Amino acid sequence: MTLLAIENLSLQIGTLPILHDISLTVNAGEIVAITGESGSGKSMTALAVMGLCPDGIQTTGRIVLDGTDILTTPEPALCALRGNEIGMVFQEPMTALNPVLPIGTQVAETIRIHQSVPKAEALRRAAAMLERVGLPPDRFPLNRYPHQLSGGQRQRVVIAMAIALRPKLLIADEPTTALDVTTQAHILTLLQGLAQEFGMGLLMISHDLAVVADVADRIVVMQQGRVVESGPTMAVLRDQTHPYTRALFAASSHQVNLPAPPAPAPLLRVQNVSRSYAQPRRSLFGPRGQTLAVRDVSFTLNHGERLGLVGESGCGKSTLTRAILGLEPVQAGEITLNGAPVWTDRHANLTVRRQMQVVFQDPYSSFNPRHRVDRLITEPFHLLDTPPQGAERWAKIASALADVGLHPSDAHKYIHQFSGGQRQRIAIARALINDPALIVFDEAVSALDVSVRAQVLDLLADLCRKRPLAYLFISHDLAVVRSITDRVLVMQAGQIVELGPTAQVFDAPSHPYTRTLLAASPKLPDFSDRSLTHAP
């Protein structure tokens, strides 16, 4: 039975078209996923179904939910629908909850806004719903505040709010993008289970083809505001009739062509490093507790080697990275680069620091918007005793930009004139300009669309073919780490639990935690042997 039918939906803001002629359906109990890259109109489609589009948009077409056309329904009637007939789960669980209200009140609010039930009764039902999503009241009392919960737990609260009245349709917009892989797996299982149990239609939006392949019955591929392909998941992924679907699939499972690493010669040595942070005092004069973020970590990174570092949030990846970059001292152990310590006498050792650079995750916030590119990428010059001046400086800028596939004239532009992928190239140019021996990539491709990510990964492979570069590649995305690294470190609770050649660790993990991580990580179906697969 068709629950939601979007018929020829077009949407524009002023004269700027956002969606063109979108049509799709969701049946009761069915999971439909919309996938595509940023700017494809996925989220706007979801907001249109909720009737929550920004002010000043013009729409044509129909969005029919169980016989009601959302686009012609007046606002008060839409308020009665939202939360009651349609629920929605958002991407960012850290900010989706009101920080000043307890979770029980927030879940109960969904009930109280639509039904006149006493507060105690609403709270009782909220408790039952929280229990259903995996937050039993004995461990997660209703008076907990959002900041007392982890990201995954908060997402469960958001889900409990959305399904408290058992809506016919649940919309989940990138519900697991901000979560760790193991948490992601739990949330996806929960959503699937709920859809089945309540006979609820689930419209899921995800940029991650592997997630979509795992959970969706049908998928809708969108590109620049248009539906380019839709159909049963396996059929779409196997046949890939539209070139864009093919490109997405190829980019998602992109394998880079890494040159073989040179013969092992130690570059970075991390020996028995521990780093702890003081906790806030429990009493006025009592001793301060310590949080051991990194405990007794040792490894070696060789010249020209690409080393991966994987682990979930809070495992100590960032602490370790900061220590390696000489941004913070360590309490025990030593970190050396080419035999020289990165931290000497209460400050970072500059002669070592200039041999290391870092590329961060967010290409939008890691640049000063008021500086031109030439100034941005020459920032590492402050590490040099005699920074290049004049023509020599411009030669360096031009060469760094050319190396990352940009034009030297881009040096005169501001950062807002570039796309996310180009910005990440500029970040890499900034890292290259001092000819470092080691570049640390801290989730450097996580914020990029799959096609852009594939290009940046190719660029990284190219660069280490041309220059004697070693990479420390930190990522939660196991597929990316697998394709770009020679060896991989797995961290859990501040310790290295597994270290070995990438292929070996991924194919035959020896530590149970590595096995858990790999099992939780969504994988694209392998259609390399097409004769074995059948349409569902």
Add this chain to the structure above:
Amino acid sequence: MTRYVLGRLVSLILSLAVASVVIFSVVEIVPGDPAAYMLGINARPDTLQALRVELGLDAPVQERYVAWVAGMVQGDFGISYTYRTPIAAMIADRVWVSLPLALYALTLSVLIAFPAGVFAASRRGRLGDLGVMGSTQIGVAIPNFWFAMILVMIFAIKLRWFPAGGFAGWDKGLFAGLKSLTLPAFALALPQAAILTRVMRSSLLDMLGEDFIRTARAKGLSRRQALWRHALRNALIPVLTIIGLQFSFLLAGGIVIEQVFFLPGLGRMIFQAISARDLVVVESVVMLLVFLVIMVNFVVDLAYGAVDPRLRTAR
């Protein structure tokens, strides 16, 4: 919550201790002789010596500090050199003008700013918003003494609803007291209300753009419900900061308005003490004002704790 309150209390006591040391040092230790300063350059040596003994300047510094603090804790602020009367009595008279005036003005400011800010934020970019924002521009720009004189001309001289100046005293009844404070309170409140309205509006608009407002709308709350139930309490946090600052300003900063309305307030008292070089009074009144400001900040901190659960449990 208990831990949070205790933490704030410790900070309050430490602030008071530091403030008292600073004020004492500035007035009594840092270069020059207070007695010489008070008497001027033509003072005779024996008069100077007599004043030194009277002020107790012949005692060691630590002893003087302890005596000063101990005196204040017991309500003894010393004797004014100019008026030869106990400072505590002088302060007591004036605190009962300045404190109610500041509270009155602050109440008016909040009563004007909250509805105006909420109204403007809920009609962002529309005519109502533009009207409120335009009025706040005027409110910030008008000097309060000029506004005070306009109020006097209309409400005291023309309509004769309120007295043009002076303070009736609380012994004539609450109503008479409030009546003589009404025009000054309005004059003080106008610019404060204008500023507070703008803060309230921008803070609310920030909150209305937050993800949890979208979540609330997805639950079925209307725009208005989302604003009242979810945005308002979060928006209060920056507003409380401004209210705290405004109250501190109103306590002592009302001196121009006190002059316009001939009110015997703390602002005038400290101004006169400085003109008369009566350091004993200056020292005590400044300490009292610091005490009041720190108390206000303590109350604001408690209000933060009440509004934001993250502060209560963060430690």
